[in-house]
Amino acid sequence: MHIPDGILPAAASVAGYATTAGATWYSIRKINESENPQESVPKAALLTAAFFVASWIHIPIPPTSVHLVLNGLLGVVLGYYAFPAILIGLFFQAVMFQHGGLTSLGVNAAMMGIPALLAYFVFQLRFHLKLGDNRVWTGIFGFLGGALGLGIAVLVAFTILITTIPGSMDVAAERSSIMALTLAHAPLILIEGLFTALIVVFLQRVKPELLEAS
Amino acid sequence: MFSSKAKLVLPLVILILASLSTTTVLAHGAKIEYTINTVVEIMAAYDSGEPMADAQVTVYAPSDLETPWLTGTTDDEGRFTFTPDPEITGTWDVQVRQAGHGDIVHIAIGEGVASTGSTGFTTLQIVLMSASVIWGFVGTALYFSRRKA
Numbered sequence A: 001m002h003i004p005d006g007i008l009p010a011a012a013s014v015a016g017y018a019t020t021a022g023a024t025w026y027s028i029r030k031i032n033e034s035e036n037p038q039e040s041v042p043k044a045a046l047l048t049a050a051f052f053v054a055s056w057i058h059i060p061i062p063p064t065s066v067h068l069v070l071n072g073l074l075g076v077v078l079g080y081y082a083f084p085a086i087l088i089g090l091f092f093q094a095v096m097f098q099h100g101g102l103t104s105l106g107v108n109a110a111m112m113g114i115p116a117l118l119a120y121f122v123f124q125l126r127f128h129l130k131l132g133d134n135r136v137w138t139g140i141f142g143f144l145g146g147a148l149g150l151g152i153a154v155l156v157a158f159t160i161l162i163t164t165i166p167g168s169m170d171v172a173a174e175r176s177s178i179m180a181l182t183l184a185h186a187p188l189i190l191i192e193g194l195f196t197a198l199i200v201v202f203l204q205r206v207k208p209e210l211l212e213a214s
Numbered sequence B: 001m002f003s004s005k006a007k008l009v010l011p012l013v014i015l016i017l018a019s020l021s022t023t024t025v026l027a028h029g030a031k032i033e034y035t036i037n038t039v040v041e042i043m044a045a046y047d048s049g050e051p052m053a054d055a056q057v058t059v060y061a062p063s064d065l066e067t068p069w070l071t072g073t074t075d076d077e078g079r080f081t082f083t084p085d086p087e088i089t090g091t092w093d094v095q096v097r098q099a100g101h102g103d104i105v106h107i108a109i110g111e112g113v114a115s116t117g118s119t120g121f122t123t124l125q126i127v128l129m130s131a132s133v134i135w136g137f138v139g140t141a142l143y144f145s146r147r148k149a
Helices: A010-033 A041-054 A071-097 A105-128 A135-163 A171-206 B002-026 B123-144
Strands: A058-061 A064-067 B040-043 B056-060 B070-073 B079-082 B090-098 B101-109
Touching: A010 A071, A010 A105, A041 A071, A041 B123, A058 A171, A064 A171, A071 A105, A071 A135, A071 A171, A071 B123, A105 A135, A135 A171, A171 B090, B040 B090, B040 B101, B070 B079
Parallel strands: none
Antiparallel strands: A058 A064, B040 B079, B056 B070, B056 B090, B090 B101
C-alpha cells in the first residue's frame, strides 16, 4: 500500500505534496474550530502509534500477504485529527523502515488520509439518520467507515500505480501484478471493516464520549 | 666392429626424431588470458520475509542513470544475477519492483569496495526503532492528558 521512493514520476510527487498540504490545512482549521483543540491530542497520539506499527502486521492472503493499514479506523475514531495523524505516522514509517518514502510521502498521505476523512463523514451519517444511539447501527456504520476508508485508498493506489508504469518495464507483467495485489486487498477491506466495527461498539459501551460528533 | 657403430647411430636417430616431434607440439601451445569479472547477485524479499518472485529488475550503469543498462526478472526465490561491465566503475543502481512495491540498491563497483550489502535492518534494530517512536507517541498522549495543576 505504501508507494516507495523511485516509483512515481516527479510530477506525481509534487501533486501529492500539494494535495497533502491542502488537506492538512483544512483539517487543522477544522480542529481549531472545536472548543478545545488539545482535548483529542492524546487519543490521536495513541492511534498514530497504532497506525505506525500496523504496517508490520502481515495477513497472509495467498499468493501474497498484505499488511494492516487502519486508515479507516483512524478516520472513524479521530475525525479531523486523522489526517495529521496519518501524515505523522507515514513520516515515521518512511524515515524508520522505508515503508513508503519521503518523496512519495505526499502521495501516500493523500491516498490514505483523504479516504480516512471520508470514512469519518460516513460514520457521522448515523447522527443525521438519527441512528447514533443504537449500538447495532454504530457497528454497521463503523464497518462501513473502516471498509470504505481502506477500499477507496486501495482504488486510488491502483489508479496511481497503473497509470505510471515506466515504459522501460514489462508493462503487461507489472499491470497483472498490480491487479493481483489490489485483489488481495479485498479480504483486508472486510477485516478492517470488522475490526473498526468491533472497536466502535466497544468504545460506545465503555467510553461513548470518544465517539461524539466534534 | 660394424655392429658396434650401428648401436651408436640408432639412439642418435631416435633423439633427432624425438626433438622434431617436440617442435610440432610447441606449435599447438595454448595461451590463457584472464580477467576477473564481478558477478552481482541480488536477493529481493518483502519485509515480511517473503521473496519477491518474478519481480522486474532494472539495472542502471553509473555512466547513464537515465536508460536501463539491463532489465530482467527475479527467479522464484527473488534472486537475480548479472555481470556489470568492469570498465564502468562507480555506483550501479539496481531497482527491483513488483506491483508498485520495491526498492533501489546502490552497488559500488570498482576497487576496494564492500562485497556485500543490504538495504534493510535487523529485527533488533526494527524493534528498537519501533519502541522509541511508540514511546514518543505515548509520551505525547501523556503530556496532553496531564491534569492541569
